[in-house]
Amino acid sequence: MEVTKNQEITAADKKSVGFDYQFLYFVYKALDLKPGEKIGYEVKDDVHLELEDGHEVFVQLKHSLQIKKNMDIINMTEKDSDLWKSLYNWNLSINEIDEDKRLDYINKIEFVLVTNKNNENNKFFTKTKEFSKGSITAMEYKKYILELHNSIEGDKPYSNNLKKYMKIIINQKDDILKSFVKKLNFTLGFDNLVKKIKDQILSKHIDERKLEEIFERCIGILSIWKYENIKNGERVFISFEDIDKSIKHCFIYGRNDKFPRNLKDDIDLPDKLQEQNFIKELIEINDLDSTKLIKIAKYTTFKLKLENLLESWIQENYLTETDKEQFINECISLWSNYHVKSHRNSNKAIRKDVLNEEDLKELLYENAVKCLDDVRTVFLELCGEKLNIEESNGTFYSLSQHAEIGWKIEWQRRY
Known part of the structure; x- marks a missing residue:
């Protein structure tokens, strides 16, 4: 099928896969909620969790379709814009808190960057781990980032943004930065979310033969729920109890002996x-x-x-x-x-x-x-x-x- 140049321009961008990745991660975590927990979609972060003890988990999700010669997803590099933009966003929020309350704010939050990109000899992760463990000082850590900042060439938007992202870390107060890095976690090479969700569903002791149908039901229910909330101008924020009420019947159905009826409603009728x-x-x-x-x-x-x-x-x-x-x-x-x-x-x-x-x-x-x-x-x-x-x-x-x-x-x- 021939595709015109205009159609290529106006067709759905591959970046939309990143939104799918974000939503599937939301479903993955929603199905893993415990009693008393809540999950938000683009409320306080891409996805965030509120735990029963009052602590929260802020999750930034970054997806790439770029691959290396061996067909693996590319690595997250020292100067990866996805990495630094996440750090920038979190620190921007921290700086909006009253100065005397920032440490308390950070101590109640875990900051997680989730990406399908891989890690291979990324010096940033090594230095961050050393700083978190106290092997290097805040001054040494900032010096490393400043050198990275100064090595960025060019004056294009990408370069300027990257410098801006790094600058907020360099200028952050030492005690705030130390606390932030201690609460910072990275989940790299995180992919195959469809399989992960299906494995989660299987763990609920359902009939494996109904897996595809239950997967589609759960995705459908949560997609509609998300759409309706956004359309009505409401926050996409749901509790374990709400999730349980919305999709419990899917798992009950998956455990009973009833045969699946996952046929599409549209039937191709014969001629004459x-x-x-x-x-x-x-x-x-x-x-x-x-x-x-x-x-x-x-x-x-x-x-x-x-x-x-x-x-x-x-x-x-x-x-x-x-x-x-x-x-x-x-x-x-x-x-x-x-x-x-x-x-x-x-x-x-x-x-x-x-x-x-x-x-x-x-x-x-x-x-x-x-x-x-x-x-x-x-x-x-x-x-x-x-x-x-x-x-x-x-x-x-x-x-x-x-x-x-x-x-x-x-x-x-x-x-």
Whole structure:
């Protein structure tokens, strides 16, 4: 497919992946909340946690799509803008606090930089660790950063911003900087968030076969919740209790024996709906009007959804082909009983030959509809899984389409 230059410019930027990374991390941490804890999304930081003891965790998230020759994500370097911008933002917030309260503020917070970038001989991390442990003084630490600052060349926005980010650390008071660095942590090479979330879901002791569905449900619920909060001008801030209330049912469902129903609502309907065998018979016995396309589409949807459902259950190992075959045979036996009952007086009328052709035809159609009406009230069960009325009806429509059953007395000859 050819993409024009304008389309390349206006299409979604790869930077949007960074927002996805941020949201998936939010979901990952939200699913890990403990009673009494809360999590915020772009409230006090990219993501922040409020713990039960009053301490908080501020998280800056930085994602990169750049890779090295060996296909690994690039390293976070000494002059990485993502690194220094995070340090700058945190210190900017610290400096907004009353000076005599800054140490208390820092002591209640853990500052975490999370990135998928890797670490390979980054001198900044070594120096920061040394300063945190007291191996070097604040003066030595600042001297190192000042040398880094002075080594930045050029006068472009990127260079100027990087210098600005470093300057706030260099100018920070020694005791404040020392406390800040002690509360500073880095999580590098943090990737594959989808797998991490799925592993988290699996740890809740759910049926592994339902993993994909539960993952999609959790992502969907939290995405909608985030969207609704932002749209209403509210903070995206949620507690363990709120999370528990919102998605508990997903995990309850994941632990019970109910079969998954993770089919999409949109079904591709076939062309010439009226030409389907099962529809032809419903039209012939006057259950359907050939012009009522909405109703015809509705019945066709019941049939297709049921067929797709059975196929998905077999693929996901909820059913075997033998289970399906036994189910079909039971449905045919059930239909057969209704068919015999509905057409008992049809056979009698045929044997006695007392009705004219038009009256007999009307009686046969009437009894065919009786059989159909009886079958439509049946709730089927498959391997202990109860089917709803649409799925049950869809089963019989499918059998009719494949000439396994019919409604007229001579359905086999006709269809």
